[in-house]
Amino acid sequence: MQKSLRIGQILYTNVLPVYYYFEQAKFEDRIAFIRQVPAQLNLAMAKGEIDMGPISSFSYAEHASQYVALADLSVSANGRVGSLFLFSKKPIEQLNGAKIALTNTSATTVNLLKIILHKFYDYEITYVTQEPNLAHMLQDADAALLIGDDAITAERTAGELHVYDLGELWHRFTGYSMTFAIWALRREVIDEHFALIAEVHASFLTSKKKTKANPGPLVDYVCTHFGGTKEEWLRYFAGLQHDFGEVQRVGLEYYYRCAAELGLLAAPATVELWQADGHKTNITLAR
Numbered sequence: 364m365q366k367s368l369r370i371g372q373i374l375y376t377n378v379l380p381v382y383y384y385f386e387q388a389k390f391e392d393r394i395a396f397i398r399q400v401p402a403q404l405n406l407a408m409a410k411g412e413i414d415m416g417p418i419s420s421f422s423y424a425e426h427a428s429q430y431v432a433l434a435d436l437s438v439s440a441n442g443r444v445g446s447l448f449l450f451s452k453k454p455i456e457q458l459n460g461a462k463i464a465l466t467n468t469s470a471t472t473v474n475l476l477k478i479i480l481h482k483f484y485d486y487e488i489t490y491v492t493q494e495p496n497l498a499h500m501l502q503d504a505d506a507a508l509l510i511g512d513d514a515i516t517a518e519r520t521a522g523e524l525h526v527y528d529l530g531e532l533w534h535r536f537t538g539y540s541m542t543f544a545i546w547a548l549r550r551e552v553i554d555e556h557f558a559l560i561a562e563v564h565a566s567f568l569t570s571k572k573k574t575k576a577n578p579g580p581l582v583d584y585v586c587t588h589f590g591g592t593k594e595e596w597l598r599y600f601a602g603l604q605h606d607f608g609e610v611q612r613v614g615l616e617y618y619y620r621c622a623a624e625l626g627l628l629a630a631p632a633t634v635e636l637w638q639a640d641g642h643k644t645n646i647t648l649a650r
């Protein structure tokens with residue numbers, strides 16, 4: 364039977380605070396989950412195969428006329444993230460002219476790296492896009508970019524490599540927060556499924572609130588399934604923000620302007636927030 368709403372879920376631990384207490388049973392007959400890495404969710408959302416869920420904030424900007432964003436949800440950080448790393452054979456100061464391998468799972472972070480290396484370091488770089496396997500990527504490249512759990516796992520055995528956190532680099536150069544994912548909703552499904560979207564949105568927000576207030580059960584679950592220590596995961600989740608307020612908006616809109624300036628985006632985008640009470644906020648920043 365065709366479910367009413369098809370909802371994406373990023374295959375990484377970074378979104379778990381928003382899914383851990385999501386009331387699956389309550390929606391069982393009405394929603395279907397599609398679990399994939401961000402680049403695949405971006406594509407599925409653009410093709411209309413998914414109706415709502417987290418996608419790369421970069422992809423949101425590319426399709427802003429077709430999407431709105433569910434209010435108060437994101438994957439953001441104001442500085443270090445802990446799961447977006449450039450692994451480099453040389454210090455970043457020596458990477459001008461280098462060849463860098465980019466994971467094929469990302470849209471936001473690969474473009475963030477380009478902004479940092481071209482706008483802030485003024486480098487010329489050759490890029491190749493590959494499957495997220497650090498050893499293979501570094502066979503023929505000076506550095507490699509990984510995101511999500513691939514980055515978390517690779518960092519545990521990074522050895523002599525120089526490791527740079529992309530959220531930290533962005534914050535060091537700009538002073539801004541960075542938003543990597545937002546919960547997109549295709550405009551064309553809103554009228555037909557308004558009440559269901561509102562219920563699903565509320566359940567995501569409740570899950571976020573509960574895991575924030577008491578991260579213990581989520582941390583135990585993640586330790587069991589993904590390894591690592593409780594302290595590491597507590598630190599990781601404490602550093603991530605899943606909100607979308609003024610701080611996140613300002614940082615993301617600056618990123619969009621930088622991306623447009625470098626020709627990575629056709630135009631800087633604005634984020635239109637959706638929530639059930641009908642209040643839509645069109646976010647624009649004075650330029």
Ligand SMILES: C=C(O[C@@H]1C=C(C(=O)O)C=C[C@H]1O)C(=O)O
Pocket residue numbers: 373375377401402418419420438444446447468469470471472473510511512543544
């Ligand atoms: C914090 C992260 O944010 C992610 C990075 C994304 C991207 O680069 O396109 C997309 C969604 C998020 O999963 C991460 O993956 O570690």
